[in-house]
Amino acid sequence: MLPFARVAIVGLGLIGSSVARAVRQTMPTVRLTGHDADPDVRAAAVALELCDDVADQAGAAVTDADLVILCVPVGAIGAVAAELAADLAEGVVVTDVGSCKASVARALAEVLPGVAIVPAHPVAGTERSGPEAGFATLFQGRWCILTPTEGSPPEAVERVAAFWGRMGAEVELMDPDHHDRVLAVTSHLPHLIAYTIVGTASDLEEVTRSEVIKYSAGGFRDFTRIAASDPVMWRDVFLSNREAVLDMLGRFSEDLSALSRAIRWGDGDALEELFTRTRAIRRAVVEQGQDDAREDFGRSHP
Amino acid sequence: MLPFARVAIVGLGLIGSSVARAVRQTMPTVRLTGHDADPDVRAAAVALELCDDVADQAGAAVTDADLVILCVPVGAIGAVAAELAADLAEGVVVTDVGSCKASVARALAEVLPGVAIVPAHPVAGTERSGPEAGFATLFQGRWCILTPTEGSPPEAVERVAAFWGRMGAEVELMDPDHHDRVLAVTSHLPHLIAYTIVGTASDLEEVTRSEVIKYSAGGFRDFTRIAASDPVMWRDVFLSNREAVLDMLGRFSEDLSALSRAIRWGDGDALEELFTRTRAIRRAVVEQGQDDAREDFGRSHP
Numbered sequence: 001m002l003p004f005a006r007v008a009i010v011g012l013g014l015i016g017s018s019v020a021r022a023v024r025q026t027m028p029t030v031r032l033t034g035h036d037a038d039p040d041v042r043a044a045a046v047a048l049e050l051c052d053d054v055a056d057q058a059g060a061a062v063t064d065a066d067l068v069i070l071c072v073p074v075g076a077i078g079a080v081a082a083e084l085a086a087d088l089a090e091g092v093v094v095t096d097v098g099s100c101k102a103s104v105a106r107a108l109a110e111v112l113p114g115v116a117i118v119p120a121h122p123v124a125g126t127e128r129s130g131p132e133a134g135f136a137t138l139f140q141g142r143w144c145i146l147t148p149t150e151g152s153p154p155e156a157v158e159r160v161a162a163f164w165g166r167m168g169a170e171v172e173l174m175d176p177d178h179h180d181r182v183l184a185v186t187s188h189l190p191h192l193i194a195y196t197i198v199g200t201a202s203d204l205e206e207v208t209r210s211e212v213i214k215y216s217a218g219g220f221r222d223f224t225r226i227a228a229s230d231p232v233m234w235r236d237v238f239l240s241n242r243e244a245v246l247d248m249l250g251r252f253s254e255d256l257s258a259l260s261r262a263i264r265w266g267d268g269d270a271l272e273e274l275f276t277r278t279r280a281i282r283r284a285v286v287e288q289g290q291d292d293a294r295e296d297f298g299r300s301h302p
Numbered sequence: 303m304l305p306f307a308r309v310a311i312v313g314l315g316l317i318g319s320s321v322a323r324a325v326r327q328t329m330p331t332v333r334l335t336g337h338d339a340d341p342d343v344r345a346a347a348v349a350l351e352l353c354d355d356v357a358d359q360a361g362a363a364v365t366d367a368d369l370v371i372l373c374v375p376v377g378a379i380g381a382v383a384a385e386l387a388a389d390l391a392e393g394v395v396v397t398d399v400g401s402c403k404a405s406v407a408r409a410l411a412e413v414l415p416g417v418a419i420v421p422a423h424p425v426a427g428t429e430r431s432g433p434e435a436g437f438a439t440l441f442q443g444r445w446c447i448l449t450p451t452e453g454s455p456p457e458a459v460e461r462v463a464a465f466w467g468r469m470g471a472e473v474e475l476m477d478p479d480h481h482d483r484v485l486a487v488t489s490h491l492p493h494l495i496a497y498t499i500v501g502t503a504s505d506l507e508e509v510t511r512s513e514v515i516k517y518s519a520g521g522f523r524d525f526t527r528i529a530a531s532d533p534v535m536w537r538d539v540f541l542s543n544r545e546a547v548l549d550m551l552g553r554f555s556e557d558l559s560a561l562s563r564a565i566r567w568g569d570g571d572a573l574e575e576l577f578t579r580t581r582a583i584r585r586a587v588v589e590q591g592q593d594d595a596r597e598d599f600g601r602s603h604p
Binding site: 075099123124125126127128133135137138140142143145172178181182183185186187188189190191192193194195196197198199200201202203204206207209211212213214215216217218219220221222223224225226227228229231232234235236238239242245246248249251252253255256259260263264266268271272274275276277278279281282283284285288290291292294295296297298299300301 | 377401425426427428429430435437439440442444445447474480483484485487488489490491492493494495496497498499500501502503504505506508509511513514515516517518519520521522523524525526527528529530531533534536537538540541544547548550551553554555557558561562565566568570573574576577578579580581583584585586587590592593594596597598599600601602603
């Protein structure tokens with residue numbers, strides 16, 4: 001049985017358009033409507049045939065839906081939900097795909113009182129943005145974390161879980177605050193650091209930007225991928241998950257100071273001990289299917 | 303014409319064994335000898351048929367060679383060169399593949415007076431180590447930086463350049479100190495940061511290691527690859543290029559503090575401005591052929 005029959009996707013970027021493609025592939029009889037605030041994105045969505053119908057107004061896209069998925073930057077979720085609140089159907093379930101969950105749960109509860117809300121976060125993505133960047137298998141084998149609140153009806157949680165399971169994701173339930181701390185370390189801090197180092201490297205006087213790019217295969221290029229992620233999405237993530245991000249950043253800075261002290265004092269044993277320990281983490285990531293087992297991420301070699 | 307006819311490789315790990323394979327493929331008539339201090343590595347090299355002859359002593363491997371390539375951790379280069387100095391043939395050229403060049407040039411000049419020395423650094427590698435990890439195309443399309451000193455004969459520099467060109471690398475000449483500053487930012491700092499964040503993430507109380515691994519697809523997994531690199535090699539790099547690494551680390555820390563202040567004060571414009579700028583760097587890295595143009599590094603999606 002299909003968990004939902006009429007799904008509306010609001011926001012048709014990388015994630016929204018991937019959901020659309022995954023629904024088409026795994027639940028082909030679902031009636032799919034969509035909306036994006038950007039007319040160019042709507043035109044692209046029509047050309048790509050992502051949905052049965054792409055509406056110019058968010059309200060028109062959701063009016064008949066039994067599931068509404070908000071795929072917009074987390075800072076915009078409250079405003080977008082408020083805009084379409086009056087058009088929601090009786091019995092609808094509203095969910096999202098945002099990378100922070102406590103702030104999203106608060107924003108949705110405020111503007112959609114009485115509505116069944118199940119905040120969700122599929123831990124998946126690429127460095128690309130926009131409706132052309134999505135693909136149907138983006139969520140396969142990845143985790144989707146649901147963070148139901150006290151007001152989330154258990155039956156709605158089960159249906160949203162089944163929906164993500166259909167698209168190939170593994171589903172986990174988590175407390176919203178714990179989610180925000182876990183993701184602060186596995187996703188937000190890595191992005192923050194990648195953005196910073198790419199900025200640092202491109203702003204040196206004595207090493208030119210063209211040298212940085214030319215010799216990036218020594219490690220730097222790995223960071224540029226993450227630092228190419230959507231600017232508005234990530235601006236909102238850092239502002240919405242501020243406390244957890246700053247806390248993790250503080251711990252990281254402490255560790256970095258300790259390592260820099262070890263380098264200054266020539267403490268090779270401390271360096272080697274850490275570098276041996278981190279190698280084991282990589283092995284676990286690969287063993288648990290969370291990254292490509294092929295060397296160098298499986299990058300193509302001529 | 304072949305730049306060298308008898309090549310000896312000392313150190314048969316990822317890089318040394320890749321050089322052996324590349325020589326076999328691109329200069330098949332070269333007589334290839336090899337040595338590694340580790341008997342298990344020597345046995346593997348024999349089983350893999352990496353060289354015409356694998357010697358138990360470094361001296362025996364180099365005695366007849368017109369090119370000797372030292373492929374050992376930078377901290378060991380001086381001692382290894384001293385060990386084989388007495389066995390070098392008249393007219394030999396000695397080179398290396400180390401990631402720091404000023405300290406290597408000093409160490410080699412000290413223990414090999416009067417020998418033609420051409421320090422080199424192929425900017426290429428993967429997270430794997432050992433003789434099984436190498437492959438013949440590792441250097442194709444990558445840069446190899448030569449840092450000749452005042453004592454390097456121009457003719458020897460030309461031959462080493464031709465040797466790397468044969469294996470598919472682009473060759474560039476650079477001053478050793480400038481090399482060490484460029485690589486501090488494009489390679490050493492990224493590794494230091496990746497090692498640190500993977501260490502930080504695996505040492506939290508409130509987020510378990512298994513959660514970190516499970517949700518690593520949010521960005522963290524990109525860092526684990528680099529943090530799986532060879533511990534001894536990287537220990538030596540940080541100790542040998544200490545000043546430049548600590549200087550770049552200082553600049554990075556300043557930028558990180560500025561970004562953390564922007565998050566604390568909710569300065570979304572500053573965040574978005576940086577994140578937009580870093581996106582352009584990624585584009586340049588891909589356009590200049592220094593990374594896979596396919597999204598997500600070309601990782602396989604089911």
